[in-house]
Amino acid sequence: MRGIVLFGGSSHQALTQRICDRLSCEPGKSFLAKFSNNETRVELYESVREQDVYIVQSGCGHVNDNFMELLIMIQACKTASAKKVTAVIPLFPYSRQPDAPFGKGAPLTRAPPMTVPSTPKTIPSTPKGSHPTTPRAGDFGTAGGATRLAEEMNGLELMGQEIFRLSSAMTGPTGSFYDNPSTSGGYRQWVARSGTLVAELLTCSGADHIITLDLHDPQYQGFFDCTVDNLSAFPIMIKYIQQHIYDYKDIVLVSPDAGGAKRATSIAEKLHMDFALIHKERRRPDKPQKHDLMLVGDVRGRRVVIIDDIVDTGTTIIKAAKLLHENGAKEIYCICTHGIFSGDALDRIEKSYLDKVIVSDSVPQEEHTKLCSKIATFPVAPLFSEAIRRIHNGESVSMLFDPSHELF
Amino acid sequence: MADNSIKIFTGNSHPELAKLVANRIGIDLAKAVVMKYSNQETSVTIGESVRDEDVFIIQSGCGEINDNLMELLIMINACKTASARRITAVIPCFPYARQDKKDKSRAPITAKLTANMLTVAGANHVITMDLHASQIQGFFNVPVDNLYCEPSMIKYISTQIPNWKNALIVSPDAGGAKRATSIADRLNLDFALIHKERKRANEVSRMVLVGDVRGKIAILVDDMADTCGTLGLAAKTLVENGAEKVYAIVAHGILSGKAIKVINESVIEKLVVTNTIPHEDKMAICPKLDVIDISPTLAEAIRRTHNGESVSYLFSHVPE
Secondary structure, rough: OOOEEEOOOOOHHHHHHHHOOOOOOOOOEEEEEOOOOEEEEEEEEEOOOOOEEEEEOOOOOHHHHHHHHHHHHHHHHOOOOOOOOEEEEOOOOOOOOOOOOOOOOOOOOOOOOOOOOOOOOOOOOOOOOOOOOOOOOOOOOHHHHHHHHHHHHHHHHOOOEEEEEEEEEEEEEOOOOOOOOOOOOOOOOOOOHHHHHHHHHHHHOOOOOOEOOOOHHHHHHHHHEEEEEEEEHHHHHHHHHHHHHHHHOOEEEOOOOHHHHHHHHHHHHHHHHHHHHEEEOOOOOOOOOOEEEEEOOOOOOOOEEEEEEEOOOOHHHHHHHHHHHOOOOOOEEEEEEEEOOOOOOOOHHHHHOEEEEEEEEEOOOOHHHHHOEEEEEEOOOOHHHHHHHHHHHHHOOOHHHHHOOOOO | OOOOEEEEEEOOOOHHHHHHHHHHHOOOOOOOOEEEEHHHHHEEEEOOOOOOOOEEEEEOOOOOOOHHHHHHHHHHHHHHOOOOOOEEEEEEEOOOOOOOOOOOOOOHHHHHHHHHHHHHHOEEEEEEEEOOOOOHHOOOOEEEEEEHHHHHHHHHHHHOOOOOHHHEEEEHHHHHHHHHHHHHHHOOOOEEEEEEEEEEEEEEEEEEEEEOOOEEEEEEEEEOOOOOHHHHHHHHHHHHHHOEEEEEEEEEEEOOOOOHHHHHHHEEEEEEEEOOOOHHHHHHHHHOEEEEOOOHHHHHHHHHHHHOOHHHHHHHOOOO
16 A cells, blocks of 8 residues: 555554554554653554555543543654544544433423432442542542432433442531532533544644544534544445354344334344333333333343444443343344443443443453453454555445445 | 632642642642542542633643643643633653754654643743754644743852852753753853764763863753763763862752762762752652752743733743
8 A cells, every 4th residue: 555654552452453464564663652751652663654644542441541542642743744534533532421411311300309318328239449540539529429429310311321430438528519419509510521622633733634434423523624534334244244153044133222222123124123122211200210121022042132333331231131031032232432441340241131241342352352262353454454445545434334235 | 910810730740840840839738539440530520610710730741641641631631621721731841852853764743742732731921941853842822831940050059069269160961061061051050062972762971071161160060960871971071081070950859760869979979950850759768859949930921921921031040
């Protein structure tokens, strides 16, 4: 390939190597490390003057460090007179944004007054997480108050994100604003939504083009002023189902929540499969935290495949698998684009009713497959290398959205 | 007089300094929760209304720098979308300040990138302390207040160093000569310079002393002490050339890697740093470490910025 230089960030060197193998070129030589005071250090050893530079960096692992590394590499290439800099970001960081905590769907009628202050209750699936980075909360609330905040936010749908539970050993000054949020003054919390900020930071560092895979929120493309190519892993997932799951026409495709229904139905139509949906129903308007999972559709005696875009803590798919098992499903598979598996997700998946969890290698999966026998992967390097080739040569990328197109 | 109030937020980099600053101004720190989600993404929740308020966010570029920088950017952005009137980023130790020029091919100018990021996130004003190169102020399109630790250092020398009238100020490299001469002038002391040749990043080779230190107390003055290779070698050179004692005063004590070991084994009598970077854990293992509190300077700057008064007083005086 002429006129192209491909650098890989430190988040996923293996994927960069695989993409370069497909393109028959070598990854650009660079040195990525940290100075002794934890500042990121980037040195590029290839000339990029008047070249098209592609930088592959996934938003996994230590997200902030990898993100800063990406920004610094983009800036380095831009100041070294690169013609065009494209950021290839398989898993886009900060793409899931919390909803404003004012309760969507709950009616705005007067709730019965809370005469007894509710005690914090434990929520069943708690990601304990043994991270080396302990939670250093910059807040000044009590331990109980902070737990209450975490629970309030847990109960409100955070699109699959789970708050890192603050350790109960944390103490602080008493009388924080968390203690009685319903009786204190009108102000609630303001949760930061970092989506626009991340888009602006990428543009201000100098990226001209972004290639990403299965953005959680397709509207996110509009946050950017530069071009965004949101590739789709569905054709690869469809091919995987056809090739690896026997008698696939007999399967029921299940979406684990209402938001993913559109995604699941479009695949179900292409493969002429049946479809079911799991719905979180709030029982009572005065206790919005209590959810009931309801299955819409019939799975008795059938094999099911749960389809989702991101599996992070695994709570959604584990709860879905439990419900499907209770409703008589025979075998339960799950296929997701991005497998983050943070906290103790792998342990819980091992113990759950899931038979197999299939994810792409947008996030490095070598460690995960070693720790959990139920994980299988499908490669996305062919997809990205084909996209890079077509974009560089100015050809149409539409073929990549067609499942009948042969990538392998 | 401004008609809105000051709100001071802090991230996780240096909450103690923020508390000192808030106490000095006489207000409480504003409530915010800054932590990480289980997948390592940063989560920021602002717990008070900031609509039409004067917001100051105190976050230093130390420790886990990238995490702290992302926290700062997300907090600035959160306050901007929450309709704050003005957002000031107070960054005692500016991150990536040393990567401020393209000194070899394809080197990034990360300080410029940081400046762009702060502006894009929504900061209207930046207050920082002893920038590595004061030209970094030009990287910004928004007003930057570069405060100085010099008055605090001068106060420390004249009150805490015994027999300081028999001392002279030494700059450990040629770049810091201007800083050292200005202190020497204010204290009416002599001045010397050490010229060093550097082979690789964070590694020093040969040192040449320019000036006479025989029989005097030498006070090394620099803006940053990172791995302390420079300071250790400089102290050795000074003693070999006849200095009686060697003190070192540094604005930002990053002290990463083997720095504490180098200091403990060197001939330096005392290493004095400011609290732009937290030091509790280092004080425990290094008896030679002493800390100057610069929170009065920051607090005064915040107060004067908010009230629209001149900040020039702080360039030559320490607020009591």
